[in-house]
Amino acid sequence: MLSLYVIAAFGAVIVVSFLMAPRRATVEGFFAGQVAGRAPGLWTLVLSQVTTWIFARSLMNSAILGYYYGAAGTLAYAAYYLSFLTGGYIIGQLRTRDATSVQDWLGALFGGVGTGTYNAVIALRLLSEVFANLLVVGLIFDAVLPEAAQAGTYAIVVVALLGLAYSAWGGLSAALRTDVVQMVLFLAVFGVAFVYLIASPEFSMAAIVTSEGASGARQGWVLLIVALLQVFSYPAHDPVMMDRGFIADRKTTRNSFLHAFWLSALCILAFGMFGIHAAILGAAYEGQLLATWAGMFPSWVFVALLVSLLVSALSTLDSALSSAARLCVEELRLAPRSLAGGRAVMVVFMILGGALTLWGNATLFDAVAVSGTASMFLTPVLVAVFVFGWSVPLWSYLVSFTAAIAGAAAYFLRGAEFMAMILPDAPKYEQLLAICVVVLVVGFAAVLIGARRVAD
Template identity: 70%
Template sequence: MQATAIIGIFGLVVLASLVAAPRRATIEGFFGGATPEGRAPGLWVLVLSQVTTWIFARSLMNSAILGYFYGIWGTLAYAAYYTSFLTGGFIVGRLRENGAHSVQDWLGAHFGGVGVTCYNLVIALRLLSEVFANLLVVGLIFAAALPEVGIAREVSILLVAGLGLAYSAWGGLSAALRTDVLQMLVFLVVFALAFGALVTAPGFDLGAVLTATGTSGSWNGQVLLLVAFLQVFSYPAHDPVMMDRGFLADRETTRRSFVHAFWISTLCIIAFGFFGIEAALAGAEYEGQLIGTWSAMFPPWLFVALLVSLLISALSTLDSALASAARLVVDELRLTRRTLNGGRLAMVVFMVLGALLTLWGNQTLFDAVAVSGTASMFLTPVLLVGLVMGRQIALWSYLLGFGAAMLGAVAYFARDGAVFAAILPEGHKYEQLLVICVAVLVVGFAAVLAGAKRRV
């Protein structure tokens, strides 16, 4: 019965998304998000699109899982990444003041093709991880909802990948914007019902939730909060979904959209984290990325609402990631002509690669965030010194900072290997991540400041 309800509700959302997608695709709509009449998206279209693409399925699960293990500090640590809307809005404003039309535009003017290539490599990995992680959550949900069906995980991943690709490839960014609004409104209704049921349930204690230390203690959540603050300036700059939406409307509309997206998404992430914290307080065993835990804890309708919320957020992120992948391949890398078919081909490639990655054994959802967030940290000194302070930075400084960030990302990803295990201090992986982030920033700032000079 639960599986039928999940499939039925999600199917209706997919059908509505197909109906909401624009019937007529144009080049400017596909790559630039313009309406068929050529107008830029309005304030609340931007806000809802920003929010729904950032509170995606992986993020919701991460918030709940971190809340389960590290209590309120774990959830706050993940919520801290959502101050990226404030730092991202600041970066977009400075870029537009300098006449840049994208991050690549500004980097190209200061570091040439080499600098842009380094950046594009990082955001390509970011987009691929978005597709992979959200398809992975889809597979986990249907595997839990249909335990008697041995291939439920694989079939659900292929079906959602195909359906998401269908309307994304038809309308590109304009389709993503229109369907994001629909999907976000449905998500808010479904999630509000689930959250209301949680906080009004007998035995729910808000004070206990707000002081919870989780099943593993709060220390590692506090460490992760420090990591988030170290990464939060560069993190939005390497997210093409957020950056792409920073150049669609006028500057005032864009600024306001980032502020509204910040508080709405932060509240949603913290609220979803409550479900993980409550599971720990109830003494429930951790099972299947918390999905199995919730199935035993909550009444059937609440469990269905939670999983539908996750599925909607996964779908909304997939179309936006594919739209940004098309713009990256066509407008930035220029690997194909700026045509609808060129953009659609890029989408197919990213979706296929992301789906193939779900066959890989790693299902630790936060690792993708940690790795890409560390890789992006070369941008912190570059943007602060070059964009904010207005200094000219030598190419060698940029490349040294980039190399340090990439090495840091590899070190965290391969931390259990003999080489990095001998270098990194003993401790929890988040403590090791904090050390890596500090080292990356020290090397990056030292290199950038050594190679910086005043512009003539």
């Protein structure tokens, strides 16, 4: 019966998403998000930004980190949402320089090498978004249909096809319109579950704030430092956020980033409380917390949490696909700037993302850690150019890029025997912190030396 409620509720969300998609698709709407020739308004941008950033993977990460590391774990993940502030700053600087995208700006500074390296990183980022959110869909249906063999796999296929169908119809304009209704539905459904949580007799805000989780708070504080090191460059490598920074006027865009910050951060902190609360009650960790919650809450609360996750997964899929289409068509010129070209790109990304779910890695934070580390090649360049007004030579950029990619690879391959000789003998998040520090030191050293030589 529980599974029927989840399927029915999620089915209703998909139907509403189809109804909200534009009836007529245009090339400008598909790639630039315009509807009837007009740019989106403030709250359309805000709700679209928020719903694509509090995606299913993020909600689960927040709850899982809260379960293991208490308030420090959830706070660490919420720190990534400072990206709306740093991202707004980056967008403002780019638009002041009359750049129309990050690629446009990097191309002016470093030519084809600059855009090529950046595009490679964000292509992997978009692919990870498709993979991670489909993976959450699979985990949810495996949890609610444990008796059905391959339930998660079938759910992934169905959601991938349905999400692709309405995304490919309208592109970015469809994503913007459906993001609004999906965010409103998310807030309503999750709000009901959250009210139940804080009204329950066992809930204590003091206990939440002081909780150290099931494994102690130390690694949570380590992750907070990692997030603060990554947060300046993190938004610049997220094409979903960057794409939304150039489709409205500057004032609307600036305000949308500010509102998106506080709203998304509150959602992440609130969802993290469900994980922290589970650890406080001494619940055993089972299946990405899903089975844990099933035993903790009434069925209707559990259904509300699952539907919240599914809605956020769907909203991220359409935005990731629309950004993938813009990347491959407008930046890489791998397909014609037409509805058919954009739709073909979406199909390819959905197939690749779906195939990755068969890989078997269900550690959701790994994708964030790896892509966040890879993005750090931009930090020294952004600081040098935007803050100090320095000129950065190509070789400095390439050194920073190489260091960041090597760091991301080191964390991804940390389980290999040869990495044990390189990385410190410490928990994985302390290894991640050491990697981030080294990446930044190398990058800033290269940029500082290069900038001085240019000045001389």
